[in-house]
Amino acid sequence: MTIATIYSPEITSDRVNAAGSNPDKQKYTTLTIDVDPERSPDFEQYFNLATLAVQRRYEDVTITKRDVVLKISVTDTFPGYKSYELDFDAKDMRGKYIFTNADGTIYIFAYRNPSPYSKEVEDIYKSIMISPVG
DSSP states (O other), X not given: OEEEEEEOSOOOHHHHHHHOOOSOOOSSOEEEEEEOSSOOSOHHHHHXXXXXXXXXXXXXXXXXXXXXXXXXXXXXXOOOXXXXXXXXXXXXXXXXXXXXXXXXXXXXXXXXXXXXXXXXXXXXXHHOOOOOOO
């Protein structure tokens, strides 16, 4: 279930040039935040199945980073929720997915064309605060 979609400012030509090779020609970076309505008892299996789904979904996909353990919602008093990152290039797009397990609820942060704003993308996911309703 999608709960938010956020668009970056337009990516300028100087930012495109600074980013180097990128198959994605979109003029924006997009962040879509989804919550899986089904609780998942096995986060590693969920991530592995999601990786396979990405490989089936996109044409000529190349996984560029996988299984990087991150923490989302880190505070001075909370160590954060376990998260996995999946970065990939496909025929005409670049994606970064971050899967976060918040007490069995999976949040998916899906970035499209993240590289021209990679520092900003990092700042966004480091600022995310999940407050599960329980």
